[in-house]
Amino acid sequence: MIKTTNAGPHLRILAVCWEGGGNVPPTLAAVRALAARGHEVRLIADDTMSAEAIEAGARFLPWKRAPNRPDRSDESCFLRDWESADPVACFQRACARIFVGPAQCYAEDILEALATEPADILLGSDLLFGSMLAGEIAKLPTALLASNISLWPLPGHPPFGPGFQPARSASDRAREAEASAMAEQAWDGFLPRLNAARAHFGLAPLAHVHEQRLSAGRHLPATSRSFDFPAEHLPDSVRYVGPLLEMPSWAHDRWTSQPEREMRPLVLVSFSTTNQGQADVLQRVISGLAGEPVEVVLTLGKALEGLRLQAAANVTVLSNAAHDDILTKARAVVTHGGHGTIMRSLHHGVPLVILPMGRDQNDNAARVDYHGAGLRLDHSVHQIIIGEAVRRVLSERCFAERAMALGRAVAKEGPGPERIAAEIEDFVLKSSQSALSST
Incomplete structure (x- = not known):
């Protein structure tokens, strides 16, 4: 774990988020931690998060072209989980409406924000492929925040979704391989949409949707390594930052025992x-x-x-x-x-x-x-x-x-807010050093 003291130079940070419920508090906690370290943070997100973003210390920008919820009512929800008990159908709807389908729109909004005011780093979302795409186009150091466990399996971990335990037998490994193949096929059903967005910006097509995440230099799961399954080894780009437990702004009721x-x-x-x-x-x-x-x-x-x-x-x-x-x-x-x-x-x-x-x-x-x-x-x-x-x-x-x-x-393991701020600072520093050494 890197040290969490002595913040580095003042950074200009563009963070992104989408209104998905449980992903909002961790993003706000990250914004709050970065702003508390003296960094200048802009958050581009749904209008539902405007007041919360400002209270956390960010300047708020709304999505313009990308999906934008004006409130947290059922009527404005894009995912609408309650309409189907089929998890595959729910996943496909989320991919079509948020994760991959509107990637071009998300990227255009982010690139517009960067054109208006430059940033030293983009703090994207592991679920918003448009944020990964924008970082690649802008050639900007990009870190992806996962609000919980990693969406993409770490070495020795089962695939995300079914809730498998780590494999202990040949049959377990065969089951994992089958599930991984099915997951890749499901993601790649949206590959034409992603490649169309890439073509719009003059980028080469990808062979698989999951390759887009490789354009980001840091992947930051906001969970604990102790909570997660043991990993055989971690890629250098993956850094656990710990839970980011921001209290929801609406949680004001107090319970008193009888x-x-x-x-x-x-x-x-x-x-x-x-x-x-x-x-x-x-x-x-x-x-x-x-x-x-x-x-x-x-x-x-x-x-x-x-x-x-x-x-x-x-x-x-x-x-x-x-x-x-x-x-x-x-x-x-x-x-x-x-x-x-x-x-x-x-x-x-x-x-x-x-x-x-x-x-x-x-x-x-x-x-x-x-x-x-x-x-x-x-x-x-x-x-x-x-x-x-x-x-x-x-x-x-x-x-x-x-x-x-x-x-x-x-x-x-240490407090998540301090750790994510330290990881962001470390990433920007190393990106700058790498850029200097390559010139």
Whole structure:
């Protein structure tokens, strides 16, 4: 790990983001950390992030040609996970509408911002291929922020998506190879769109979509090396920076315990800040815990605050609550497996029951399972099984011990905001040295 003290020269940084829910807080945390080090940061993003970006210390620029959400309502959402239970269909929609399809539009907006005001580095997104493309066109040092685990498998890791554990047998390796081939085929379904964008800017075509990421000089997963699967070796371009746990701006509700219930174990239930069609699974969680001797706090988040659920007597529903206050007393967390919720839980040493619903959640759950810090269930399981899983996590001490040990290991690596700022400074310095040596 590089040192995180003594910031280098003042940098001009252009950062990018898109409104996808869980990717927003890590980007804002990175912006805040860089601005606190005295760097000049511009953030080009959806209008939903305008006030948050300014509060974090950035100058805000809106997407003009690229997709731009004016608010966080369901109506403005481009991904619309709740419309399909098929993860492949959800992935294809995300690629078409955000990741790859509008690459030219994202690149044009970024290049316009760079033409208006130069930058020393582009902090792109591992999911916005237009940001990778813009960095390549501008010949600008480009780092890609992954808001959680790496989208692209590291050496010895299973492919992203299915939630596999690391391979231990020939059959496991064959399964991984098949899944990797399917993933590459799915990405390459959008290769014509990406190559059309490249041709527009006079760049040569690629053989595969994933080759576009190679144009970036740094890949910065905002997760912990201790949390991730062990890697055989890491490419020099990949640098773990640790969790970036920015509190959402809307999380203002406070939970206060009721004296008559304080003797019961507290269970936090949280299923994303965005709509993934969680109503059914949330109701089953409530019903599964209704007969248990526990106190339940269920937080909804901005996109779900209007959700109508049939609450049990031992359940408190909060629309827009901060988790840290609750986690100081919680004994277990039931969640969809979003990276931020998992990392906050581990920070407090709280074990988890995870019911993944898509996106990165299967893979996050696989890592929790791997470390023994919780249990993974299919999100369609019966409410009785949910209750049994929570009972087991509460009664078997090993889960809490492993969650606490993992939380300590993550904390020992150092604070994410300081680490990402140091990595950005180091990358720009080495890029400048490399440019000088080649002239």
